[in-house]
Amino acid sequence: xxxxxxxxATVTQARxxxxxxxxxxxxxxxxxxxxxxxxxxxxxxxxxxxxxxAVTKHLDVLAGAGVVHDTRRGRExxxxxxxxxxxxxxxxxxxxxxRWDEALDRLKIFVERD
Amino acid sequence: xxxxxxxxATVTQARxxxxxxxxxxxxxxxxxxxxxxxxxxxxxxxxxxxxxxAVTKHLDVLAGAGVVHDTRRGRExxxxxxxxxxxxxxxxxxxxxxRWDEALDRLKIFVERD
DNA sequence: CCGTCATGCAACTCCCTGGTTGCTTTTTTA
DNA sequence: TAAAAAAGCAACCAGGGAGTTGCATGACGG
Numbered sequence: 001x002x003x004x005x006x007x008x009a010t011v012t013q014a015r016x017x018x019x020x021x022x023x024x025x026x027x028x029x030x031x032x033x034x035x036x037x038x039x040x041x042x043x044x045x046x047x048x049x050x051x052x053x054a055v056t057k058h059l060d061v062l063a064g065a066g067v068v069h070d071t072r073r074g075r076e077x078x079x080x081x082x083x084x085x086x087x088x089x090x091x092x093x094x095x096x097x098x099r100w101d102e103a104l105d106r107l108k109i110f111v112e113r114d
Numbered sequence: 115x116x117x118x119x120x121x122x123a124t125v126t127q128a129r130x131x132x133x134x135x136x137x138x139x140x141x142x143x144x145x146x147x148x149x150x151x152x153x154x155x156x157x158x159x160x161x162x163x164x165x166x167x168a169v170t171k172h173l174d175v176l177a178g179a180g181v182v183h184d185t186r187r188g189r190e191x192x193x194x195x196x197x198x199x200x201x202x203x204x205x206x207x208x209x210x211x212x213r214w215d216e217a218l219d220r221l222k223i224f225v226e227r228d
Numbered sequence: 229c230c231g232t233c234a235t236g237c238a239a240c241t242c243c244c245t246g247g248t249t250g251c252t253t254t255t256t257t258a
Numbered sequence: 259t260a261a262a263a264a265a266g267c268a269a270c271c272a273g274g275g276a277g278t279t280g281c282a283t284g285a286c287g288g
Contacts, residue, residue: 011141011145014135014141015135015136015138015141017132018132018133018135018136018141019132019133019136019137020136021128021129021132021136021207022129022132022133022134022135022136023133023245023246024129025246027125027128027129027132030210031125031210033214034210034211034213034214034217035213035217037214037217037221040264040265041264041265042263042264042265050246050247050248051247051248051249052264052265053247053248053249053265053266053267054246054247054248056265056266057245057246057247058246061245074254074255074256074264075254075255075256075263075264075265076255076263076264076265077264077265081211081214083211083212083214083215086207086208086210086211087207087208087211089207090204090205090207090208090211091204093135093200093201093203093204093207094200094201094204096144096145096148096195096200097148097195097197097200097201097204098197099148099149100147100148100149100151100195100197101197103148103149103151107151137275137276139276154234154235155234155235156233156234156235164276164277164278165277165278165279166234166235167235167236167237167277167278167279168276168277168278170235170236171275171276171277172276175275188234188285188286189233189234189235189284189285189286190233190234190235190285191234191235
């Protein structure tokens with residue numbers, strides 16, 4: 001995989017994370033998993049406005065983005081946060097903004113030259 | 115504004131940024147503005163697969179999330195990246211993942227105790 | 229002044245997403 | 259072992275979002 005392909009892959013993954021976190025109920029699920037730790041579907045549903053089925057769907061979307069993963073325990077399914085992709089996405093955002101900030105700095109230097 | 119309200123506001127803003135960047139064409143617009151600097155609508159359209167009107171709509175969405183802003187120059191409209199919100203969102207993501215990582219660490223310590 | 233280049237405005241289509249309801253299956257547990 | 263708890267499966271619906279086309283407007287250059 002060339003460096004350029006690697007960069008594209010990173011951005012693509014970051015995009016799926018963004019799209020996953022762009023939904024309000026999903027973001028609140030992530031926040032709750034972040035502070036409350038691993039929880040079952042019904043536990044997550046109890047503090048939510050929407051149906052259990054809706055919660056399940058959202059968790060599946062989050063899993064698709066690699067943000068959470070589940071393990072079965074008896075009759076329940078425990079969902080847990082997966083921080084790696086979140087950190088990757090955070091870094092991607094950081095780079096995009098810094099790249100532009102540096103461009104701005106270069107521009108300032110250029111403008112102030114005369 | 116209470117600290118809790120402030121936190122909620124931050125998350126809400128971050129969410130709108132995520133939702134804005136969740137779209138492929140929008141994310142590529144942001145990437146191009148990041149590396150290529152300020153550009154007009156038609157400039158941005160020329161390197162895009164979609165129509166000028168589509169690009170315009172996407173830029174409006176990005177502006178709504180506070181990620182870009184525009185200035186008029188004659189008959190054209192120049193769009194520029196706005197890094198503040200991007201950095202805020204990046205930090206929010208970082209915190210969510212770190213909060214969970216620390217919880218994991220505490221758990222490990224607890225488990226290894228016996 | 230006139231063509232043309234950059235953009236604005238509006239209507240319309242298509243389909244994906246978030247959400248629901250209803251029923252079934254699998255474990256617990258009393 | 260029967261009731262209840264947790265979750266899975268499937269169908270359905272309404273709304274919004276991405277994209278398009280068509281036409282109007284405004285600014286520049288010769």
